[in-house]
Amino acid sequence: MEIWLGSLLNVLSPVPLMLVAGGVLAGVMLGAIPGLNSPMGTALLIPFTFAMEPANGLILLTAVYCGGTFGGSISAILFNVPGAPEASVTGFDGYPMAKSGKAGKALGIAIMCSCLGGIFSVLVMSLISPQLARVALSFSEPEYFALALAALTLISSLGGDKMIKAFIAGCIGLLAATIGIDPMTSIERFTFGGDALMAGINFIPALIGAFAVGEILMTAEAGVKKTGETVTKVSTELPKIIELLRLKWTILRSAVIGTMIGILPGVGATTAAFVGYSEAVRWSKHPEKFGTGIPEGIAAPETCNNAAAGGAMVPLLTLGIPGSATTAVIIGGFLVHGMQPGPMLFINQPGLMYSLFIAMFLANIFMLFSGVIVAKLFSNFRKIRYSILGPCIFVFATVGAFGISNDMFDVWVMFVFGLIGYIMKKFDFPIAPLIIALVLGELAEISLRRGMRMANWDVSEFIFRPIGGTILLITCITLIFTIYSKMKKKPNVLAGEISKT
Amino acid sequence: MLKALLKSEVIISAICAAGALYLFFETKAFGNLNVYGAKLGPDIWPKLILVSIMALSVGLAYNTIKGVLKGIIPASDKIQFSAANLRFIAAAGLIATYLALLPLVGFLVLTPVMMIAFMYLLGEKSKTWIFSIPFVLTIGVVLVFTKLMYVPLPRGTGIFLKISHLLY
Structure with a gap:
């Protein structure tokens, strides 16, 4: 208790408080600009921490991390260009909501849910870090496969009335995820003899292309005046208590999922957001409304990705294993101050650990204010005519795609997926399944193949594991139920009938 | 059928x-x-x-x-080429040309040209906006990404490389 109080007093002194506030603001801004993200921002800030007290330096890095995880959702909601990979799913419902004139509300939900998700994970992290880390380490390939499969079954719900089209889109995404060198055998797949495709397709340029460039091409074809998009003044509206209560189960479920997934080493906030969204769809009474701009579609991924950010600190602090890209960078922050993250840190530097927990808690509170400020700054761009805004978005999309690995190939991937996105939109194929499958495809395939190898080709090893088997069972039941209910509800549903109204 | x-x-x-x-x-x-x-x-x-x-x-x-x-699904309409199709082809062509020329001409020189053309294509009428936003945005992006974040945006070759070196 004394250590807790000491840490609290330490963090509440002026310098750490300023570092938390400044770090969160910088993180939100970095996250909001496509092409810049929290791993990059955290890495760039490490040299600035050299001259600081170790605790202050680490507080700054974790604050940037928290802010950056949320920041990406601002541009995802306003322009359909996610500023960071973990905000990819937020655009599914955030952008349609913004298009319908409720951008302020969408931003408010994103900010509040990010804050709540982050606070939940920090509380969990500070209370039961070592125990959670042990559970996470018991996850093996069958559990990862079950997790990926559970998220992929979301495709059946996302298609709405166009289930076959959604499955085709999902299969194309899965196929795109196989491009490149097979991680298990090093065989080239669908590279057609070239070097460019060897590393596979990065999903961020694909996502930017399918959503942002596809939208620009659609608007160019329709003509700006004919799109009917109303550009109104945007001011962030934080959700009222009653609105939050309506979302309570979505938020709670997503916070738990996000924290748990965040704890799994190497999975991270992006997968957490996809899984959180898929579970929100699965548990919803109106799954067909997802993708049209509903609060649950924003609350789920935003709660999840920020909860995962906190969760990812658990393996870092307790085992010294990074749970995500940014936490890997934060390890560098520990090392430059002569510390090795891991169980010994709790024994040797308990004050530092608790200071970090408190700083992350405060960072999530500060995120409410920083989020509103940055959202207001960015929302001013929405007042601009699309004939001006469209080319600006395209420039940011290009720089965002290029900045991932400073490679023009990624920009071409963005363009190709832009054309694919245009075709899909034009012929009423849902785009979300394509992206979800592209993100989760490798995890599903490799965990299946590795798991089968580990189990000596015995399928029952996948089914009879307590956690993996339960996830698979729930997935199968919900998939069968979804398909059955759709076929029963509408005989023509499998026709992929177009409902262009 | x-x-x-x-x-x-x-x-x-x-x-x-x-x-x-x-x-x-x-x-x-x-x-x-x-x-x-x-x-x-x-x-x-x-x-x-x-x-x-x-x-x-x-x-x-x-x-x-x-x-x-x-008769549950309406039959296809007549396929006809319209001005909208032309706008799409022009936009896609403009993007493809921009991406193809980017390594040769560089971000600093090519981006304002592309943006001006794109704004015209999307029907922007205000010349003030057309000839200000592309330059302001390009310089802003170049400064933020190359000076602050060390993202090496394409510089182009030959004379364009020299122009790019003036800024980054």
Whole structure:
């Protein structure tokens, strides 16, 4: 208790408080600009921490991390260009909501849910870090496969009335995820003899292309005046208590999922957001409304990705294993101050650990204010005519795609997926399944193949594991139920009938 | 029947199925490895996906044709080339040209030109905006990304490289 109080007093002194506030603001801004993200921002800030007290330096890095995880959702909601990979799913419902004139509300939900998700994970992290880390380490390939499969079954719900089209889109995404060198055998797949495709397709340029460039091409074809998009003044509206209560189960479920997934080493906030969204769809009474701009579609991924950010600190602090890209960078922050993250840190530097927990808690509170400020700054761009805004978005999309690995190939991937996105939109194929499958495809395939190898080709090893088997069972039941209910509800549903109204 | 066959869903299904069939044959190149991971080799997962695409495409085409013949789904409209199609082709062409020239001309010089052309294409009338925003945005992006974040935006070659070196 004394250590807790000491840490609290330490963090509440002026310098750490300023570092938390400044770090969160910088993180939100970095996250909001496509092409810049929290791993990059955290890495760039490490040299600035050299001259600081170790605790202050680490507080700054974790604050940037928290802010950056949320920041990406601002541009995802306003322009359909996610500023960071973990905000990819937020655009599914955030952008349609913004298009319908409720951008302020969408931003408010994103900010509040990010804050709540982050606070939940920090509380969990500070209370039961070592125990959670042990559970996470018991996850093996069958559990990862079950997790990926559970998220992929979301495709059946996302298609709405166009289930076959959604499955085709999902299969194309899965196929795109196989491009490149097979991680298990090093065989080239669908590279057609070239070097460019060897590393596979990065999903961020694909996502930017399918959503942002596809939208620009659609608007160019329709003509700006004919799109009917109303550009109104945007001011962030934080959700009222009653609105939050309506979302309570979505938020709670997503916070738990996000924290748990965040704890799994190497999975991270992006997968957490996809899984959180898929579970929100699965548990919803109106799954067909997802993708049209509903609060649950924003609350789920935003709660999840920020909860995962906190969760990812658990393996870092307790085992010294990074749970995500940014936490890997934060390890560098520990090392430059002569510390090795891991169980010994709790024994040797308990004050530092608790200071970090408190700083992350405060960072999530500060995120409410920083989020509103940055959202207001960015929302001013929405007042601009699309004939001006469209080319600006395209420039940011290009720089965002290029900045991932400073490679023009990624920009071409963005363009190709832009054309694919245009075709899909034009012929009423849902785009979300394509992206979800592209993100989760490798995890599903490799965990299946590795798991089968580990189990000596015995399928029952996948089914009879307590956690993996339960996830698979729930997935199968919900998939069968979804398909059955759709076929029963509408005989023509499998026709992929177009409902262009 | 012809109207049903010309329905966009049927055409797209045919393209998807044909593409999947072609790629299915490509998977033969992955080989049947008799090494670690042989039972679920590198070809199994793609083959599974490609077969699914073919089956789903056939299903989509069949249901669409059936729907058109029964009158549940409206038959395809006449395919005609419009100004909208031309705008799409121009926008896609502009983007492709920009990306192709970017390594040669560099971000600093080419981006304002592309933005001006794009604004005209999207119907922007205000010359003040057309000739201010592209330059302000380009310089802002270059400064933020190259000076603060060390992202090496394309500089171009020859004379364009020298121009780019003035700023980054």
